[in-house]
Amino acid sequence: MNKQIIITASVLGMLAVITGAFGAHGLKAVLPAAQIEVWHTAVQYNFYHVFALLFLATLGPVKSGLIKASYYLFTFGIVFFSGSLYLLSCRSIIGWDWLIYMGPITPIGGLLFILGWLMLAIAAFRDKGLLDKR
Template sequence: MNKKLLITGAILGVLGIVLGAFAAHGLRELVSETAIQSFETGVRYQIYHAFLLLILGSTNILKESSKKVVYLLVLVGVLFFSGSIYGLATDDLTAFNFKQIALVTPLGGVLLIGAWTCLLINFLKVQKDN
């Protein structure tokens, strides 16, 4: 599980940097400043959660089952939250109307909150300092 967490964290990090560079350089002439700011919000949250997965994969404080739950919540949460923001910010550039799936964004946010809540609950259950 640790290797999966580390690899996924690294992939999310790489993609976050690529997408951030794309927003800074490739989108400037194509979408509004508001859309760029939204896109950058998606990138920021993706990078935050890439770090979370890297940290989680580097520790043995939590049980494997708890790590799996956090992993799934983060993965789907980032996909829904950041992914939908990327789509909404570039909506004018595509044939697909991302506004039809705008409710996916808050669902993704709830999943990310769930991941952090799961971490908190599991940290509170830890009996001793490791």
């Protein structure tokens, strides 16, 4: 297993739990339903890609450049996609209306997620022994 990936996944997993609970208990009373839905989407994608990171960690030491690329793409995808949605959904309560300009960052994060999955798929196709560790 890869220690760096597990530590990253653990920190981002804790963040997903904290933000999920905060959204359900702290923000529900102060944000409109549409903004809560945006927050919820950020939490979901944060969790999905924490699980993807944990899967990468099971592949052993990161020898493949494609697996390493997938790790970085998933990690920065969480930061850009979920991070921008967290901020955008709360801009009205924190009074930072300028955050509306962060909108284009969200699709960049989504593209990073897509590329991360693509790198993982290419790594699996190229290295037939990647998943066969019997």
